[in-house]
Amino acid sequence: MAATRQRKEQAIQMLFFLFAAFSIVLLALILIFLFREGLPIFKTVTPIDFIFGKFWYPTYEPPEYGIWPLIVGSLVVTFIASAIAVPLGVLSAVYISEIAPASIKEILKSVIELIAGIPSVVLGFFGMVILAPWMQETFDLPTGLNIMNASLVLALMAVPTISSISEDALYAVPNEFKEASYALGATKYETIVKVIIPAALSGISTAVILGMARAIGETMVVLMVAGGAAAIPESLFDSVRPMPASIAAEMGEAPFRSGHYHALFATGIVLFFLTLAFNLLADYISNRFKEVGSATL
Numbered sequence: 001m002a003a004t005r006q007r008k009e010q011a012i013q014m015l016f017f018l019f020a021a022f023s024i025v026l027l028a029l030i031l032i033f034l035f036r037e038g039l040p041i042f043k044t045v046t047p048i049d050f051i052f053g054k055f056w057y058p059t060y061e062p063p064e065y066g067i068w069p070l071i072v073g074s075l076v077v078t079f080i081a082s083a084i085a086v087p088l089g090v091l092s093a094v095y096i097s098e099i100a101p102a103s104i105k106e107i108l109k110s111v112i113e114l115i116a117g118i119p120s121v122v123l124g125f126f127g128m129v130i131l132a133p134w135m136q137e138t139f140d141l142p143t144g145l146n147i148m149n150a151s152l153v154l155a156l157m158a159v160p161t162i163s164s165i166s167e168d169a170l171y172a173v174p175n176e177f178k179e180a181s182y183a184l185g186a187t188k189y190e191t192i193v194k195v196i197i198p199a200a201l202s203g204i205s206t207a208v209i210l211g212m213a214r215a216i217g218e219t220m221v222v223l224m225v226a227g228g229a230a231a232i233p234e235s236l237f238d239s240v241r242p243m244p245a246s247i248a249a250e251m252g253e254a255p256f257r258s259g260h261y262h263a264l265f266a267t268g269i270v271l272f273f274l275t276l277a278f279n280l281l282a283d284y285i286s287n288r289f290k291e292v293g294s295a296t297l
Contacts, residue, residue, distance in 0.1 A: 038265030056230040058260040065263045069232045073240030078216040081154035086208050089162025097170040116160035124224030127153040146237045150226040158211040169203020209282035219244035243271045
């Protein structure tokens with residue numbers, strides 16, 4: 001009987017190992033393809049000129065492959081969206097997990113899950129049809145397709161990610177911490193601010209970084225509502241073209257294995273490293289705040 005159980009466990013472990021190995025191999029093949037198609041552009045332009053060049057004119061003669069406006073557009077839209085989404089996501093998670101009555105809690109969780117399930121193209125359409133005309137009329141703008149429009153829609157997309165992960169982190173705080181705080185005479189809100197949130201800071205910080213990574217990698221929304229101008233913005237109401245939007249908009253028109261084609265793949269490499277940096281930062285902050293939270297408590 002014990003031998004049979006051991007064989008079953010070994011078979012399950014082997015199955016999990018095969019799935020994990022398949023995922024790693026698949027990701028490795030994607031990366032190999034990305035670098036194989038992107039690196040040839042650096043025979044034409046240096047990496048410094050490619051990353052910090054201020055002009056993106058891939059179809060001109062001679063072409064100019066400077067993606068700095070695309071990088072700035074991606075970062076500006078991401079950070080403004082994060083400035084909106086982080087307070088909403090974290091505070092909604094605190095309210096749902098610690099304050100809201102059971103009936104309201106279920107409604108709010110359902111609404112957040114519903115928002116998470118809305119396709120990005122639908123949110124982009126909402127930004128084009130509803131937000132863009134409203135912003136253009138209200139602020140007297142030449143176009144409503146701009147940084148603020150894209151940031152608002154991206155914030156709406158990032159809130160469910162931040163809220164769900166933060167909520168899980170708050171639920172994971174042991175009840176003993178709360179009971180000890182109440183036993184010392186702390187109020188409910190003092191317990192939330194001084195005990196529960198510090199104890200869950202590791203998970204909350206991870207939620208914030210992953211929400212930002214979701215925003216910087218989003219394609220359809222920024223393609224539809226950011227305006228599409230490959231220029232460094234001077235105000236929050238200027239149009240921009242983030243990197244994912246540029247790749248999606250131009251890849252179908254770029255001749256196969258041309259300089260334009262390779263430049264778009266190289267842009268994907270830069271986007272890959274930015275996303276990787278966000279994930280590494282999330283891991284570092286998670287471990288850092290885990291230590292700080294433990295020391296505080």
